Amino acid sequence: MVEKQDLPVHRARAFLEPGPILLVTSCHDGERNVMTMGWHMVLEFTPSLVGCMISVGNHSFELIRQSAECVLNLPTLDMLDAVVAIGNCSGRDKDKFAGFNLDVQAADHIRAPLLTACHANFERRLPDDRMVKDYNLFIFEIVKAHVAPQPKHPRTLHYTGDGVFVVAGKTVSRRSDFRLGLLGNGR
Amino acid sequence: MVEKQDLPVHRARAFLEPGPILLVTSCHDGERNVMTMGWHMVLEFTPSLVGCMISVGNHSFELIRQSAECVLNLPTLDMLDAVVAIGNCSGRDKDKFAGFNLDVQAADHIRAPLLTACHANFERRLPDDRMVKDYNLFIFEIVKAHVAPQPKHPRTLHYTGDGVFVVAGKTVSRRSDFRLGLLGNGR
Numbered sequence: 091m092v093e094k095q096d097l098p099v100h101r102a103r104a105f106l107e108p109g110p111i112l113l114v115t116s117c118h119d120g121e122r123n124v125m126t127m128g129w130h131m132v133l134e135f136t137p138s139l140v141g142c143m144i145s146v147g148n149h150s151f152e153l154i155r156q157s158a159e160c161v162l163n164l165p166t167l168d169m170l171d172a173v174v175a176i177g178n179c180s181g182r183d184k185d186k187f188a189g190f191n192l193d194v195q196a197a198d199h200i201r202a203p204l205l206t207a208c209h210a211n212f213e214r215r216l217p218d219d220r221m222v223k224d225y226n227l228f229i230f231e232i233v234k235a236h237v238a239p240q241p242k243h244p245r246t247l248h249y250t251g252d253g254v255f256v257v258a259g260k261t262v263s264r265r266s267d268f269r270l271g272l273l274g275n276g277r
Numbered sequence: 278m279v280e281k282q283d284l285p286v287h288r289a290r291a292f293l294e295p296g297p298i299l300l301v302t303s304c305h306d307g308e309r310n311v312m313t314m315g316w317h318m319v320l321e322f323t324p325s326l327v328g329c330m331i332s333v334g335n336h337s338f339e340l341i342r343q344s345a346e347c348v349l350n351l352p353t354l355d356m357l358d359a360v361v362a363i364g365n366c367s368g369r370d371k372d373k374f375a376g377f378n379l380d381v382q383a384a385d386h387i388r389a390p391l392l393t394a395c396h397a398n399f400e401r402r403l404p405d406d407r408m409v410k411d412y413n414l415f416i417f418e419i420v421k422a423h424v425a426p427q428p429k430h431p432r433t434l435h436y437t438g439d440g441v442f443v444v445a446g447k448t449v450s451r452r453s454d455f456r457l458g459l460l461g462n463g464r
Contacts, residue, residue: 101438103437103438104437104438104439105437107296107315107316107435107436107437107438108296108435108436108437108443109294109295109296109297109435110296128294128319129294129318129319129320130318131316131317131318131328131330132315132316132330133316133330133412133414134330134412139412141318141328141412141414143318143319143320143321167449170449170451174451174454174455175454177455177459178454178455178456178459218411221408224405225320225321225326225328225416227320227328229412243437243441243443245446246443247449248294248295248296248435248445249294249295250290250291250292250294250295250430250448251288251290251291251294251460252291252452252460253450253451253452253453253454253455253460254430254448254449254450254451254452255448255449255450255451256295256430256433256445256446256447256448257446257447257448257449258435258443258445258446259432259443259444259445259446259447260443260444260446261437261441261442261443261444262354262357262434262441262442262444263440263441263442264357264361264440264441264442265439265440265441266440267361267362267365267440268361268364268365268440269365272364272365273438273439273440
């Protein structure tokens, strides 16, 4: 396993805006869990804000709400088995970390663990839960980003429903056609 | 151009959850515009809700806010030139529909036009603008979905920043490993 590097948090958009399935780890009061999540969006570069829909029916919901923190972990194609298995059982019934042999590391700023096998891990705190009541919509701030140095464009998984994932394919650069002010991953 | 078909609106997630770049068309008071958008998320199946971040600096912002409606259009790899060009100029300076030869069709329920060349078009109304002030976050409801019958998994564009797009690649089905309650595109 290659050691991950710190990424300035405003650059997390490079990995989140493409819309991958994520694994969300949480920890509260001695209990921890991991869930899959596909409903999320970037909201701001600085502070580095991300909106996430976490259904109240998920076991992770209260762990995240009560602890007001979680980690977004970015899995890739080689982790598809784990992604599907994690999404198809509940932390109510099972310790998914042990059950699916998930190696973890301690986060720097929060209690929820980092999933070692993932390409990137984003530690997040919850500054705004006003929209949780109406939409199960949490607004998190990324406070630390850990990213594997290679590959630059990981083979992420994008969920379409019905058990079908689209895998991130080739990349196309149109950098030379962009206005300077629109380049970069922050502002 | 193949004729599009109606899709039940709760199934829009199949095209939006994977996280593609979208083209947003709007119309207000005789003026219309089109912009690119990468910051969006599915929020609910029924009603079919989508959250979108539209920066107040965009010319489309007021057209969308005032009209309280817009269309999400889903472009594919063959439209990359138009996507980049649309994202790199402002409707303040230019009629992008004429400038980029964008064919349009009338929507069924709203005034903003559908972009004919796109794989799908989602007509949307704005039921909730409470989060616009703090986050430029609009919560829209899809009221009509028009989708090309083929291909089932279009080659959508996913933006990473820095002028680089990831193109949707191969699909992988793990349908047989899913719990029945998690299949389908609605609930």
